[in-house]
Amino acid sequence: MQKIALSSPVGDTGAPDCPSRAVVVMGVSGSGKSTVGERLALRQGWIFIEGDAFHSKQNHAKMQAGTPLTDEDRESWLEALGRELARHAAAGVVLSCSALKRAYRQRLRAHVPDLAFIWLEVGRDEARQRVASRGERHFFPAALIDSQFAALEPPHDEAGLLHLDSEHPLEALLAQAAEWLQRNSHAHDA
Numbered sequence: 001m002q003k004i005a006l007s008s009p010v011g012d013t014g015a016p017d018c019p020s021r022a023v024v025v026m027g028v029s030g031s032g033k034s035t036v037g038e039r040l041a042l043r044q045g046w047i048f049i050e051g052d053a054f055h056s057k058q059n060h061a062k063m064q065a066g067t068p069l070t071d072e073d074r075e076s077w078l079e080a081l082g083r084e085l086a087r088h089a090a091a092g093v094v095l096s097c098s099a100l101k102r103a104y105r106q107r108l109r110a111h112v113p114d115l116a117f118i119w120l121e122v123g124r125d126e127a128r129q130r131v132a133s134r135g136e137r138h139f140f141p142a143a144l145i146d147s148q149f150a151a152l153e154p155p156h157d158e159a160g161l162l163h164l165d166s167e168h169p170l171e172a173l174l175a176q177a178a179e180w181l182q183r184n185s186h187a188h189d190a
């Protein structure tokens with residue numbers, strides 16, 4: 001991963017296409033999507049949607065049993081999340097969703113065209129360690145980490161993207177995300 005100062009994002013493709021009120025926090029398992037997403041929503045006074053809560057029982061059981069989801073498994077899940085995003089976009093919404101492939105992100109953008117993405121990039125060893133240390137508290141097994149990295153299509157160069165180093169302290173990530181949203185909401189007002 002690129003070496004950067006602790007207080008800087010890795011990069012962003014912000015204004016003018018970036019929206020201010022509908023954001024997906026994306027990344028592989030263990031990148032911190034739920035932690036950062038929930039805290040960011042709280043900070044913004046927006047709705048938080050936990051993407052994992054929308055997986056079907058079958059998807060849930062499949063992952064728990066150690067089998068990675070396929071594109072087909074993720075189809076109706078992404079549709080449901082897209083509808084939720086559209087429903088709450090006016091009020092302000094943060095969704096935690098792996099959104100690993102470009103096609104998945106496009107599917108979400110079909111519901112909210114100027115959707116923003118915050119990509120939490122994490123190293124494989126760190127992700128594995130974080131997921132393993134959650135243990136029985138979480139359904140997702142560390143054995144699936146490699147499959148998450150195999151599926152990941154990094155969103156470099158996609159519009160409305162903030163790329164953060166997930167290994168920075170939580171407070172720094174929140175500050176970077178909030179500052180970016182603030183900056184882009186001004187760009188929208190201008």
Ligand SMILES: Nc1ncnc2c1ncn2[C@@H]1O[C@H](COP(=O)(O)OP(=O)(O)OP(=O)(O)O)[C@@H](O)[C@H]1O
Binds near residue numbers: 052166169
């Ligand atoms: N910036 C951070 N620094 C250190 N630990 C973190 C950071 N962000 C999250 N964590 C920790 O990493 C673990 C995974 O975080 P979290 O559950 O939010 O990830 P996730 O991407 O939502 O994972 P999953 O998709 O599997 O639910 C948690 O124990 C969390 O406390």
Ligand SMILES: O=C(O)[C@H](O)[C@@H](O)[C@H](O)[C@H](O)CO
Binds near residue numbers: 030052069074148
């Ligand atoms: O697309 C996927 O493979 C899934 O969304 C996974 O990323 C898990 O749901 C999540 O990481 C576990 O919490």
